[in-house]
Each structure stands twice: as structure tokens, then as C-alpha cells.
Amino acid sequence: MHCQHCCLLACAAQANAAPLTIELPAESVKLRPSQAPGYSLAQQKCGICHSADYIEYQPPGFDRTHWTALVRKMKDSYGAPVSDTDVEVIGEYLAAAYSGAPATATQPQTSVAPATNKTVNDVQALLDQNACLACHAIDHKVVGPAYRDVAKRYKNDGQAVAKLIEHISQGSSGRWGEVPMPAFAGLSSQALEQLAEFVLRQ
Structure with a gap:
């Protein structure tokens, strides 16, 4: 009976406790700058859903195929607002900036509206x-x-x-x-x- 009484008192104390608040630090991690055309596109598209930390946490051995597959997963599984061409261009940028892969002559044909x-x-x-x-x-x-x-x-x-x-x-x-x-x-x-x-x- 004593244990049950103690549990009831503890539950009541928790119910009356002030709600716990958690303050997250301000976003500080930025995408690595690059001359690859996918850099500005990644700034536009990737930050809509997650911070640059997510990219930094990926394995350092990723090659272009892995990076492109990761971007395609964001498009196909999570509905990221990128076109098939965006996937390739962003994948190339990520490989160049985060894995040291040489950039190719891929030119972006992005889903950003052209100036017409x-x-x-x-x-x-x-x-x-x-x-x-x-x-x-x-x-x-x-x-x-x-x-x-x-x-x-x-x-x-x-x-x-x-x-x-x-x-x-x-x-x-x-x-x-x-x-x-x-x-x-x-x-x-x-x-x-x-x-x-x-x-x-x-």
C-alpha cells in the first residue's frame, strides 16, 4: 500500500510540474561553397526540409552515385520539390563539395522559373x-x-x-x-x- 501511495504522489507531482521547454541553438552550419552549378540549387531546395548538418553526417566515402541516390530518395520518398535534372545536379555538387569528386560538365536545367x-x-x-x-x-x-x-x-x-x-x-x-x-x-x-x-x- 505504501508503494502505491508513493507512486500516486509522484504522478501527481509530475502532473503539476511546469512544462519542459527546450531551446534549440540557432542554425549555424552552412553548405560548403562550390563553383559547381548545384551549389545555389542546393541552397534553395535542401534547406526547405532540413539543415546542412544532415549532409555533414553522411559517410565521407560517398561517391557521386551515393549522393545522387540520397537526393533522389528525398524526391521520391519525401516529396522534395526537385526535378530529375535537379537530382543529378545537386548530387554532383554534393560529391564535389563533400567527397572531393571532380565536377563534370553537367549543366543545370532546374525547376526554378526562367526569366520569361x-x-x-x-x-x-x-x-x-x-x-x-x-x-x-x-x-x-x-x-x-x-x-x-x-x-x-x-x-x-x-x-x-x-x-x-x-x-x-x-x-x-x-x-x-x-x-x-x-x-x-x-x-x-x-x-x-x-x-x-x-x-x-x-
Whole structure:
């Protein structure tokens, strides 16, 4: 009976205890710079779902085949927003930057919208091609802030378009919480302006 009483008291104490909070350190690991064309693409795509730590934890003996297979798994198993061509280009970058493999003459044909009037004017295509809606929604927070909240914050800011263009192209950290926004450096100036103006209209 005594043991049962002690257990009940311990359970009651735990139930009344303050909730445990864990504060994670700010993201500090960055992708290794490279002249390989997949570097900027990896900055855009990989950071949407995980930090660069994940890449650093992979075995050092990975060759291009292994890296490419890892990226393809992200696409096929987890729905990463990369095309088949992106898979090859990012795999080559990872092999060059993390395993010392020589780069080949592969040229990226990415899913990032090209700078043409047809695609730049189609905001929905830009949102889809760059997986914007994987982290944002119009009217509620997902991973990042709702577009309406962003528009509200910058409503009376005369530099709003320029600031959003900078945040989209160069990435952003600490403005809306712990999770950083990856850089989308591969977008054209027209596409960046179109996206910024779209967000501010919400």
C-alpha cells in the first residue's frame, strides 16, 4: 500500500510540474561553397526540409552515385520539390563539395522559373516551382509566416518590395522565429519582384 501511495504522489507531482521547454541553438552550419552549378540549387531546395548538418553526417566515402541516390530518395520518398535534372545536379555538387569528386560538365536545367514573361507573370507557377507553399500559406502560419502577416508587417513600409526581394533571394533568419528561410539566389530579378509584390497584396 505504501508503494502505491508513493507512486500516486509522484504522478501527481509530475502532473503539476511546469512544462519542459527546450531551446534549440540557432542554425549555424552552412553548405560548403562550390563553383559547381548545384551549389545555389542546393541552397534553395535542401534547406526547405532540413539543415546542412544532415549532409555533414553522411559517410565521407560517398561517391557521386551515393549522393545522387540520397537526393533522389528525398524526391521520391519525401516529396522534395526537385526535378530529375535537379537530382543529378545537386548530387554532383554534393560529391564535389563533400567527397572531393571532380565536377563534370553537367549543366543545370532546374525547376526554378526562367526569366520569361510567361512564367514570371504566372505567380502560381513560381510558387509551385520553388515550393513556397511548403513553408507558407496565405492566411495561416505553416513553417514560415502567413503571407497576410508579412503584408501586414510591411504595410506602411516604402521599402517593402526591396526588403522582401532581399529576404527571398538571400534568405532570412530570426525575423519570424527560429526556422531560417533558405536563399533563392537562382531566381531572376523579375521573378523576385513578382513574388514580393504578390506577398504584399495579401
